[in-house]
Each structure stands twice: as C-alpha cells, then as structure tokens.
Amino acid sequence: MSRLSAIESDVLDVIPVGSGQKIAIRDVGQLVGIDERTIYEVINNLRKKGVPVCAKRSGESRGYFIAQTESERAEGLAAYKSQVQDMTKLITQIEAADLDKWQLAVK
Template identity: 40%
Template sequence: MLKIKNARRNNQRQTNIIKYDLPLFYRKQQVTATEAQVIALIPKGEDSKVTMTDLARLASLDTRTVQNIISSAKKKGVPILSSRKAGDSGYYIATTEEERRRGLATLRHQIKEISAGIEGVEGADLDRWQRSTGFNEQLEKIMKRKREMKYD
C-alpha cells in the first residue's frame, strides 16, 4: 500500500490509501493475440531491452497502444519491467528474482514521484502559484535573454 499524505477532498484534509493489489479478475485472464504479439517482441532478461519506439515500430502499432498492451499484460501476470537509465532504457521480461527486484524498485520510485506530483497539485494555491513558485521572475529572465539575443 502507498499512503498519500494530506490529500484534500471537499476542503478537508484526510489521508488516502492507494492499494496496488490486483483484483483476481486480471490474474485469471489470458493475454489476447495482440498482447501476445507485443510480448513476443520484448526481450527476456535485463541485459537485453527494447525501447518503446522500437517496440511500437516492430509491432506496427502506435506507442500509446503498446503502452496500454504492456499495462494490461502486467496486470495479467506477465513480468514486464523497464529501465529508465540514460543510454540503457527499455522494456524487458524479468527472468530472475534479482531482475524483478530491481524492476520493482524502479516502479516503486515512479509511484513516489507520481504521488509527490499529486500532493503538489492538490496543495497548489490556484490564485498565487505563480508568485509562490517564482514563475514570473523566471519567465521575465527568459524573455530578457531572448530580447538580448534578438538584438545581438
């Protein structure tokens, strides 16, 4: 379970819990033919990865469709993981417990980042965010540099 602290609903502070236990509904389903096609293109093992762009091209599908297929396959129990390391990113099918552990650590980190984003948006002052984040000052600096470059 993942706690999201200080969530706001109806102007009241409360703590929400997000469970990521999968319903049995997903675990009992078999992969579809299209899912099988995409899964077959994903290399086994962390040392051999395929990027989303390459996977979509190989499957003759758009990236959004491939992302949805991967999400669905994961829910059905296919151990598809990914790495986001610069120069070594891509999808793979875990073949060892160590690969699974590293891949799950990446997913858990993503959950924390998404949760932090949710908290930031929930706590944002809709009327004063530009002032409180220094947005206006940074934008003015950018515009000033652009004007200076234009006249150089």
C-alpha cells in the same frame, strides 16, 4: 493466466526475457506495427494477466524486458517506485498550499 489476444501475443513475442537485453518502445512499435499508446495499453494488459513485464526508464540501456529474477524485478520497479515517491511529495505540496493566500507567498 488469461488467454492472450493476437496483439498481446505479438507484443509479448518481441519483449526479451531477462534484463540483459531490453527493447525500446519505438522498436516494439516498428516490429509489431502499432503506435506507442497502444503498446502501453497492451503492456499493462500483459501485466494484469500476470506477465512480469518490467522497464528500465533511465540510463543507457532503457527498455522493456520480462523479469526472471527478484533482482531483475527490483531493477524494473525502481523507476516506478521513485515516481510514486515524487508524486506523493507533489500531492502533499498541493494539499498544503493555501488556497486563499498563495499569491502572497510568491511575491
């Protein structure tokens, strides 16, 4: 694994290991003192460096965690996989739209 920058190390230090406890992005920001956009970038950098940072994006216990098991990894990937499916459907719909006659279809 590549060496971590100071900010990557700070963010990693506040993300819980295991899905039993998760941390919301706003809480990461408050603890580390950075904005949400930067946190997203840092988390993506950590993932690129091999850290299995996952997120639960819906329900009551939302937040980031570091996966320890395949089950936790699957939990953390579920929302991303669903989003990919939704985006694939959207791409198909836009590609299938008639560029010349779409206005007739909605009248």
